[in-house]
Amino acid sequence: MSARCGRGIFVTGTDTGVGKTYAARLLIEALKRRGLRVAAMKPVAAGVEADGVNEDVRLLMAAANVEAPVELVNPYCFAPAVAPHLAARLAGATMDLEVIAQAYAQLAARADVVVVEGAGGLLVPFDDACGMDAIPRRLQLPVVMVVGLRLGCLNHALLTAEAIARRGLPLAGWLANRLMPEMEMAEANLATLRGILRAPCLGEIHWQGKALAGADADNDLILNALGLQE
Secondary structure: OOOOOOOEEEEEEOOOOOOHHHHHHHHHHHHHOOOOOEEEEOOEEEOOOOOOOOHHHHHHHHHOOOOOOHHHHOOEEEOOOOOHHHHHHHHOOOOOHHHHHHHHHHHHHHOOEEEEEEEEEOOOEOOOOOEOOHHHHHHOOOEEEEEEEOOOHHHHHHHHHHHHHHOOOOEEEEEEEEOOOOOOOHHHHHHHHHHHOOOOEEEEEOOOOOOEOOHHHHHHHHHHHHOOOO
């Protein structure tokens, strides 16, 4: 494995639709508040708007304070909103981890931190040989896991955390995203997650909230995970 280039963090989720992009934007905002130059990256995206740009990519680029061409932020983008490896197959394209690594290196050269968002969950196929976990392994990035608080979240969180550990990836921490305001025993589920996950809770995203709970303290944990704390 090649040497790590620059500092970054990889945002994954316990499932599709748990709020990875929203969480990544909040992380970007938290890091910017510390005066850091923050670049955003979504190596693989599926589903585009009328101008050919993925909506998540657009939101990440708007949040970052390091400008970069979309080709670096999102090296692989496919029109069909399906699993990325299937979208690539439909397009007759082959995705290459080295292309992603080169784009990341260019972003890292411009920024203090690169916040990289995955596609789908951690083990969604990247190609026929590996999953999305190959991206943080290739880039040597710590992982932040977004847990969508809903029925089934305990199992999904534990399975994802176990997969992260089995692949030798450092779990820097996790974010709890309240997807369902009416979820029964939400606080009890959150307390259980805090007790069983062997990583710090970096923050809680409230239903239609605008910021991380305890942003200053949580940001310290994020900076520690990145080795950026003074």
